Amino acid sequence: MLNESPVYSLTPFTMLDFPQKTACVVWFAGCNMRCAYCHNPEIVTGAGAKTTEDILDFLDTRRGLLDGVVISGGEATCYKELPAFLKQIKQKNFDVKLDSNGTNPAMIRDLFENNLVDYLALDYKASPCRFKNVTGTGRRMWDRFKETLGFLCKYQQGKFEIRTTIHTGLMGEGDIAQIISDLEEKQYQGTYYLQNYRHHDNGTLGHLPDQNNTIDIAAIPSPQNFTLEFRNF
Numbered sequence: 001m002l003n004e005s006p007v008y009s010l011t012p013f014t015m016l017d018f019p020q021k022t023a024c025v026v027w028f029a030g031c032n033m034r035c036a037y038c039h040n041p042e043i044v045t046g047a048g049a050k051t052t053e054d055i056l057d058f059l060d061t062r063r064g065l066l067d068g069v070v071i072s073g074g075e076a077t078c079y080k081e082l083p084a085f086l087k088q089i090k091q092k093n094f095d096v097k098l099d100s101n102g103t104n105p106a107m108i109r110d111l112f113e114n115n116l117v118d119y120l121a122l123d124y125k126a127s128p129c130r131f132k133n134v135t136g137t138g139r140r141m142w143d144r145f146k147e148t149l150g151f152l153c154k155y156q157q158g159k160f161e162i163r164t165t166i167h168t169g170l171m172g173e174g175d176i177a178q179i180i181s182d183l184e185e186k187q188y189q190g191t192y193y194l195q196n197y198r199h200h201d202n203g204t205l206g207h208l209p210d211q212n213n214t215i216d217i218a219a220i221p222s223p224q225n226f227t228l229e230f231r232n233f
């Protein structure tokens with residue numbers, strides 16, 4: 001049975017989360033990963049409190065005031081009715097950005113092919129050998145992520161960005177180099193954001209190892225075909 005209130009909460013206004021657009025953020029409850037560093041544990045493990053109708057009613061009050069809607073979470077693609085919901089948002093003439101861990105390749109393909117998403121921020125959580133350690137999930141989820149990444153790099157260049165959160169107790173320069181090499185191989189052409197993990201006062205989803213070292217930025221290879229940007233370093 002579908003969760004009738006899949007949305008945990010709504011942030012009514014942001015200028016930071018959708019490139020070059022004013023937007024609101026819809027936070028979907030629940031996630032199919034268990035990243036220890038996740039700073040939204042209440043969204044990942046909590047129940048939804050708002051219906052999609054609540055969000056659509058809100059958007060009716062923001063026509064002409066907001067450019068777009070950011071769909072985040074949690075992992076919004078866990079909500080099976082997401083395509084139908086996004087169709088209703090697009091019919092109201094809002095642009096849609098989706099934040100995703102990429103583990104629902106069939107839905108992401110469907111969203112792009114039906115013009116239900118304008119931009120996607122994809123989390124490249126870790127290199128294959130660190131994936132389980134970082135996400136708490138195994139090979140099957142890695143394979144699903146890889147399928148999404150392959151589709152995006154082949155057919156949707158310019159419509160997505162890739163980002164990795166770095167907690168140095170979980171990953172090091174060699175893992176980042178491996179991801180960069182994979183993106184080069186797939187001929188990614190956008191920006192790859194490396195985000196330094198920052199402690200949040202509202203806690204994390206799991207127990208984190210100590211961060212006893214920092215990333216040596218000089219040791220990270222410069223990509224040839226895409227841009228590398230560092231956040232919070």
Ligand code: SF4
Nearest residue numbers: 031033034035038074
């Ligand atoms: S950081 Fe991990 S656990 Fe948290 S919402 Fe994102 S994918 Fe889910």
